[in-house]
Amino acid sequence: MRITAAVVEALDADFSVEQLELDEPGPGEALVRVVATGMCHTDAITVHGDLPMPFPCVLGHEGAGVVEAVGAGVTGVAVGDHVVIGWPSCGTCAHCREGEPRYCARLGEAVASGRRLLGPRAGQPALHRGQEVVHSHFFGQSSFATHALTWADSLVVVPREAPLELLGPLACGIATGAGAVFNTARPRPGESVVVYGAGAVGLSAVMAAALTPATRVVVVDLHENRLALARELGATHTVDAGAVDAVAAVQEVCGGPADFALECTGVIPVVRQAVDSVGMLGTAILIGGAPAGAEFSVDHLTTLWGKRIVGTLGGSGRSERLIGALVALHSQGRFPFDRLVKFFDLADIDAALAASRSGATIKPVLRMPSTAHG
Structure with a gap:
């Protein structure tokens, strides 16, 4: 399918918002229509090469949206679910089995290889520009895009009444x-x-x-x-x-x-x-x-x-427990992280990054075209 995404072509390059092709979900995968995604310090340092993601690539790792399709064998989420896209992990290493997937033994590969970590298409990218590969799966999602293909087990289902466009930063910065x-x-x-x-x-x-x-x-x-x-x-x-x-x-x-x-x-x-x-x-x-x-x-x-x-990485523990608690605390007025957020359109991603670097904005959140409210 064709999607709109912000691409970084090379080290220290600006973002370029353009059309790409995204694979359909395979076994164990889910397609999420991204409503909004936070911009994190980690996105900025990756542009500068401090996290070695291959270029060209699509960054973004604080996405929230709606499940549009699932691959074979997926039972934990369903089409129409509202979700926050959590960090990926292998699920089988000692740390994952002990309830600490943030410290997955394959963490580096999971967050910045530019390719799928798991499933029958492991090692393959999901984004293309014609015959050219655009590296995907940054933190398992590459959510600076209208759609993200992710491992379904990394998704955290949130209540329908929760403000979906606000929740993406719970995947990383706020939860951290x-x-x-x-x-x-x-x-x-x-x-x-x-x-x-x-x-x-x-x-x-x-x-x-x-x-x-x-x-x-x-x-x-x-x-x-x-x-x-x-x-x-x-x-x-x-x-x-x-x-x-x-x-x-x-x-x-x-x-x-x-x-x-x-x-x-x-x-x-x-x-x-x-x-x-x-x-x-x-x-x-x-x-x-x-x-x-x-x-x-x-x-x-x-x-x-x-x-x-x-x-400590990502707030430690399991995504579903921590993110679920923060969503509930926010709904109760006890964790008002919305006061940190300023919204930008995806087309203004460079302005959002500049505002973050200067300190003018504490937590930029990018709204995707035509999906601002899910």
């Missing part, structure tokens, strides 16, 4: 921040959570932390407008990193080292600040994506004294 709190940190009563970076991931972490028994939720950022929004979304304290020593300010607020520090920027000096913000038995959680090859150093002695440094 919230899941880092709910699944990785899990703060106990009276503990402190510090969030470095008040972007989409960081502010999602703030909203999640506000739903826990943590009594101090501290946000560190350079921009007062984002710090103000963080306070509205549940931060108990904020720190202007451009005006004060952030680590000292955090420890003053917390009455000593923090229990948890979430690093959401991927900026290496900020990684060190996050690590230095926690003390014995404290945990620094690395979330933000740094450039390829980036390294950081920490003080050995203070880390030896029971400090933990852990990474």
Whole structure:
């Protein structure tokens, strides 16, 4: 079938919105008419080569839409279902079997090989421009397009009454921040959570932390407008990193080292600040994506004294549980992530990316042509 998609031809190229051919769903696959898809930092760094997706390709990995067709053997979703497109995974490796598909042993292949991961057509792309291959299946979906072909088991069915055009970012950015709190940190009563970076991931972490028994939720950022929004979304304290020593300010607020520090920027000096913000038995959680090859150093002695440094991907856990919970919390008015979103048309994808890079927009979401409301 013919679809409209935003293609990246080469490293550092602009997007080109054009017509492509997409395969029909085969065994185990589903065709989703994309209503809207979020734009994530990972899409931007892939354009620059920090995630090695082959070109030309279609990016996008925060899609939500309506199932239009399913292949043989699909039973978990049906035509007409409203869905969020979750991350792909092999389903058979040790991590997948243990309930952590975000850490699938074939993760690199699943998210950025440009081809199907599973099924009888594994290893084949799904997008074409005449006789030319356009690489597909970015994070199993390539949702910067009017339609996405995905592995059916990665789909999360959501209630029909939920605002479908808003839900795509729950596949990655929003779930990443919230899941880092709910699944990785899990703060106990009276503990402190510090969030470095008040972007989409960081502010999602703030909203999640506000739903826990943590009594101090501290946000560190350079921009007062984002710090103000963080306070509205549940931060108990904020720190202007451009005006004060952030680590000292955090420890003053917390009455000593923090229990948890979430690093959401991927900026290496900020990684060190996050690590230095926690003390014995404290945990620094690395979330933000740094450039390829980036390294950081920490003080050995203070880390030896029971400090933990852990990474987390996509919010950890299973998509259906985390995304389902966030949809329900939003419907109850307890997780207002819609306040982070600004909508753009697919034709304006370069403007959306520029707005994200500049910080003018926290979470751009692209509406597909003629499908804005599903």
